[in-house]
Amino acid sequence: MLHLAVLAPFLAAVLIPFFYKALRKIHTGWFVLPVPLLLFLFLSTYFKDVWRGVHNVYTLDWIPSLGINFSLYIDGLSLFFALLITGIGTLVVLYSIYYLHITEKLGHFYVYLLLFMGAMLGVVLSDNLFILYTFWELTSISSFLLIGYWYYREGSKYGALKSMLITVFGGLSMLGGFLLLYTVTGTPSIREIIERSDLVLNDTAFPWILILILLGAFTKSAQFPFHTWLPDAMEAPTPVSAFLHSATMVKAGLYLVARLSLLFAGNDLFFILVTGFGLLTLCWGSYMAVRQTDLKAILAYSTISQLGMIMAMLGFGTGVAILAAVFHILNHATFKGSLFMVAGIVDHETGTRDIRRLGGLFTFMPITATLAFFGTFSMAGFPLPIFNGFLSKEMFFESSRHFEHASPLVETVAPVLPVLAVLGSIFTFVYSVMLFFRTFAGKQRDTLEKKPHEAPFGMLVSPLILVSLIVIIALLPNFFNERLLAPAVAAINGEHFESHIKFWHGWGNPALYMSLIVLAVGTFLYLIRTKWESFYQILPGKLSAAKSYDAIVNGIFKGSTSLTRAYMTGSIRSYMAYILVFFIILISVTMTVTDGFAMSLEDLAPLAVPEFSIAVIMAAAAIGTVLMKNRIAAILVLGIVGYGLSLLFVFFRAPDLALTQLIVETVTVALFLLCFYHLPDLKKEYQSARKKVVNLVISVSVGVIVTLVAISSHSTKLFEPISDYFIENSYELGGGDNIVNVILVDFRGLDTMLEILVLGLAAIGIYSMIKLKGKKGENE
Amino acid sequence: MIQLLSIVSTVCLTVIAVSTLFLLYRAIKGPSNPDRAVALDTIGVNLMAITGILAIKLKTTFFNDVILLIGILAFIGTVALAKFLEKGVIIERSRD
Numbered sequence: 111m112l113h114l115a116v117l118a119p120f121l122a123a124v125l126i127p128f129f130y131k132a133l134r135k136i137h138t139g140w141f142v143l144p145v146p147l148l149l150f151l152f153l154s155t156y157f158k159d160v161w162r163g164v165h166n167v168y169t170l171d172w173i174p175s176l177g178i179n180f181s182l183y184i185d186g187l188s189l190f191f192a193l194l195i196t197g198i199g200t201l202v203v204l205y206s207i208y209y210l211h212i213t214e215k216l217g218h219f220y221v222y223l224l225l226f227m228g229a230m231l232g233v234v235l236s237d238n239l240f241i242l243y244t245f246w247e248l249t250s251i252s253s254f255l256l257i258g259y260w261y262y263r264e265g266s267k268y269g270a271l272k273s274m275l276i277t278v279f280g281g282l283s284m285l286g287g288f289l290l291l292y293t294v295t296g297t298p299s300i301r302e303i304i305e306r307s308d309l310v311l312n313d314t315a316f317p318w319i320l321i322l323i324l325l326g327a328f329t330k331s332a333q334f335p336f337h338t339w340l341p342d343a344m345e346a347p348t349p350v351s352a353f354l355h356s357a358t359m360v361k362a363g364l365y366l367v368a369r370l371s372l373l374f375a376g377n378d379l380f381f382i383l384v385t386g387f388g389l390l391t392l393c394w395g396s397y398m399a400v401r402q403t404d405l406k407a408i409l410a411y412s413t414i415s416q417l418g419m420i421m422a423m424l425g426f427g428t429g430v431a432i433l434a435a436v437f438h439i440l441n442h443a444t445f446k447g448s449l450f451m452v453a454g455i456v457d458h459e460t461g462t463r464d465i466r467r468l469g470g471l472f473t474f475m476p477i478t479a480t481l482a483f484f485g486t487f488s489m490a491g492f493p494l495p496i497f498n499g500f501l502s503k504e505m506f507f508e509s510s511r512h513f514e515h516a517s518p519l520v521e522t523v524a525p526v527l528p529v530l531a532v533l534g535s536i537f538t539f540v541y542s543v544m545l546f547f548r549t550f551a552g553k554q555r556d557t558l559e560k561k562p563h564e565a566p567f568g569m570l571v572s573p574l575i576l577v578s579l580i581v582i583i584a585l586l587p588n589f590f591n592e593r594l595l596a597p598a599v600a601a602i603n604g605e606h607f608e609s610h611i612k613f614w615h616g617w618g619n620p621a622l623y624m625s626l627i628v629l630a631v632g633t634f635l636y637l638i639r640t641k642w643e644s645f646y647q648i649l650p651g652k653l654s655a656a657k658s659y660d661a662i663v664n665g666i667f668k669g670s671t672s673l674t675r676a677y678m679t680g681s682i683r684s685y686m687a688y689i690l691v692f693f694i695i696l697i698s699v700t701m702t703v704t705d706g707f708a709m710s711l712e713d714l715a716p717l718a719v720p721e722f723s724i725a726v727i728m729a730a731a732a733i734g735t736v737l738m739k740n741r742i743a744a745i746l747v748l749g750i751v752g753y754g755l756s757l758l759f760v761f762f763r764a765p766d767l768a769l770t771q772l773i774v775e776t777v778t779v780a781l782f783l784l785c786f787y788h789l790p791d792l793k794k795e796y797q798s799a800r801k802k803v804v805n806l807v808i809s810v811s812v813g814v815i816v817t818l819v820a821i822s823s824h825s826t827k828l829f830e831p832i833s834d835y836f837i838e839n840s841y842e843l844g845g846g847d848n849i850v851n852v853i854l855v856d857f858r859g860l861d862t863m864l865e866i867l868v869l870g871l872a873a874i875g876i877y878s879m880i881k882l883k884g885k886k887g888e889n890e
Numbered sequence: 891m892i893q894l895l896s897i898v899s900t901v902c903l904t905v906i907a908v909s910t911l912f913l914l915y916r917a918i919k920g921p922s923n924p925d926r927a928v929a930l931d932t933i934g935v936n937l938m939a940i941t942g943i944l945a946i947k948l949k950t951t952f953f954n955d956v957i958l959l960i961g962i963l964a965f966i967g968t969v970a971l972a973k974f975l976e977k978g979v980i981i982e983r984s985r986d
Contacts, residue, residue, distance in 0.1 A: 742974075768956050
């Protein structure tokens, strides 16, 4: 049944084009809406099991011989994520019905969206590493399709390619990590791997496993320095940004880290990497967000920084940190989803998302502004009991100060962590306030294309639900904690963590003072922001991740182009030179290493004067051929080599060979003469002296090597020749005295047949080349 | 008697080989292509001679085919070459 739930979006995706084609009048989104809704309701039924601690595993054989089975596992964490995906999915589909006009290519949009939803469900529910990876890549691909939805825009294409390259790079690294993990533990099942965590932690490949898997998680979750794809992914339609790039896909990396944190927990390297990059991402993302002027870009950098914060909390690894992480995942999904939808509404109703052109929208769009108010202040962590962001942020501060497993390393860096946390949060506060006040407060500008007005009700429903969730979660945190968060924390942490989320901790709580510092400094920085905005000229400057990405991608293109140009010259001479040089190196090195150059002077036949003089004639003719200035002369002198060869055959008592060689030589000379009539005179080629020397060296070395090989192969006789058998049996078995002919047509007749085939093919080839002349320019 | 035959044939072989070397000089150096063609033709004749003497030395009759073949081929080759040098083509097209 759970398998059906994961596959349902894919099945629906298959059916969507039919609905789209058949029922043009109705917005296709209405047909899609029931899918996530039903899935959400269905998944809710697993609550009872999860509360009782019963974890269901469902397995469907796929490739049993490789241990790759479609096995799904549902515990607190998977259920939490699955509900997030389907819940936000439902709201996003509802929102998209009003956001996308019916004239858009809705069929495509919903197919991609459903594909993504199914893939995401697969990621969070999979128990098998390789199934997880399969779904992981499907999310990358569907995200690529969704970002490039308006494929005729240059920015969409660029953003889609960028996100594809970065996430697939991470995905492939992750596959490497998975394969190592599989080799070390011998099982692809995540639960069984966690049980064998000792094996993994003590393995020499452990750092690689960790780094490769974290590379996958970091690229997907847009951690520094891989965050750069996320701002460019904002070219996607806003529902996509809200769904993929705030609530679900970017949390796949967090899910992976959370899922495997039982395996790595307590390891110093894991702590350094996850916490370090998390905090770095938090600070950098929030710092960069202040600089942006586009609503969605602010939200993108804000997402990056919030993901960094959650990642840092997962790195802390204490019970309260993990609770805070899970809690913040939930909170972030609510407020960031609603903020994206608000940004979409503002865009839809005013025609721009540039905060420099916006302002004073409160009077025109009071409902949207109210929604934005809750979203932004929850994001800022404003200390009021109606903002859920505050609760999780305070838990973040709390958790950044306490670490259970005190290793020397953790103790040295511990004092820095709260400072970084506060620093990141101050900037978060600044851009949140900026986002709200510069859009909705102040004066109304006249530059807008449309007259702004309130959004249609349907568009407001989804953000309204999310905003009410913000308030409900904030007012009743423990209701959600006990039912939703506690099982998830138990799944990450391995044991049940008793907790009680409170709004008010009393005066003695340092986290409260940290929040107040954030509030005070953040307000101060916002008020004087024009004074310090010039900082941005200095710090991101040339060193931004986006620029390094461009430099790397362009560098790879340029580098590979010039590399290919360098050796693919298009000249057969160079290729011939490569082949021969490699031949020389390979043979000489192999023969030297294996001590193969054996010289033995036994078993040599005596050399008579006539044979010697023929050899001299052939050598002289061969050298003469090279030096000839005239084609005909060259071919005639070459003919002497051929005739000399036939004479050598005579000397060595091979009459059949001599006959054949004579005829072939004559025919070849005649053929050459035939060709040369049509060729221009042999031109004197001006080659540089260096080139000539190189060619000479190559050709001489080839000659030397081949000679050496011939001599040494003659010197080593490993076994008796089989020619005695032919001599004895040619008359008895073959019925002929001519042993050569008996071998050719009897003992080894198959070779002869295929040689005849070669000749036939050559003849057909020549005939067709001459007769079948395509029209001019056709085959060029 | 056998001794004499062996010595004579060796001497003949050597002389013909030297003559072939001179012909080779002409073929390589030969100021014009007809010079080379004649040299090649004569080398063919020399080949026939060498093969014949070899057949005597090796006491075999298997090389007689080779001698005849060299004769035919040397003739055909020289004719083809001559035609090529004179007209530029070997096989003329029919005029119809």
